[in-house]
Amino acid sequence: MFYIYILKCADKTLYTGITTDLERRVAEHNGKGTKMGAKYTLGRRPVKLAYSKKFKNRSAASKEEARIKKMTKQQKTELILNKKIS
Secondary structure, X not given: OEEEEEEEOOOOOEEXXXXXXXXXXXXXXXXXXXXXXXXXXXXXXXXXEEEXXXXXXXXXXXXXXXXXXXXXXXXXXXXXHHOOOO
């Protein structure tokens, strides 16, 4: 399984990513036990999971990630408000 996720950073910005292990990846973004988080979230901690969606394959997840990354912040916020974490 692959997950698309949106994190809400401490500075109120949003970060979108893809992973196979959602819990581990959010922990990495928060610097828990590793230095594997994205450079973007490094200075914007703590981050909180605001949205996630499961996909059966990487191709579908990557397409959705690209679509979300093209959205405006307002559109991403609406996506978050209209969908619970899955």
